[in-house]
Amino acid sequence: MAGAMKRTVDLADKEFAKTYATWDHKPKFEKRTYESSGYISGEVYTLDEIYGYVSRGTKGPYPIPKSGKRLLVFPSGYKAKTKPGSTYSAQGGSFGPLVFVQSVMHPGIKDPRKFDETVAKYVNPWFTKWMEDALKVGARESGHGM
Numbered sequence: 001m002a003g004a005m006k007r008t009v010d011l012a013d014k015e016f017a018k019t020y021a022t023w024d025h026k027p028k029f030e031k032r033t034y035e036s037s038g039y040i041s042g043e044v045y046t047l048d049e050i051y052g053y054v055s056r057g058t059k060g061p062y063p064i065p066k067s068g069k070r071l072l073v074f075p076s077g078y079k080a081k082t083k084p085g086s087t088y089s090a091q092g093g094s095f096g097p098l099v100f101v102q103s104v105m106h107p108g109i110k111d112p113r114k115f116d117e118t119v120a121k122y123v124n125p126w127f128t129k130w131m132e133d134a135l136k137v138g139a140r141e142s143g144h145g146m
Contacts, residue, residue: 004134007130009042009043012123013044015123016119017029019113020051022081022090023089054082054115055114056112057109060106060107060108062106063105064103066101072102075097076099079095080092083113087118
């Protein structure tokens, strides 16, 4: 069962990595498995704020003021690299002529990607299969075969 949990955690980690594969910003993920007196669990997570904004969304609009004496400078267009319900990360990003402003009202991220839900939906059937297989092996090896 511990092996099944490790495989599940590894699979989830690979699925999360797909979500930011084309990003310039690479969030750091941690993966862990735990075993204690018959208890097995695992987790894959990040504390990365930007990843959290994209995955959970943000409220908006909210102001982004200039920093110090400098103007805000950014390309005028943007194409998202990810979409809700998918772990696929495509080409995209900023494009267009540069804009120079004192401040801007960010519209917020209205379509959260919900990466955790998408990854869980993909990984859970594998987890179930691997755990059932592990239980069958354990029962067989203990003489209580199925």
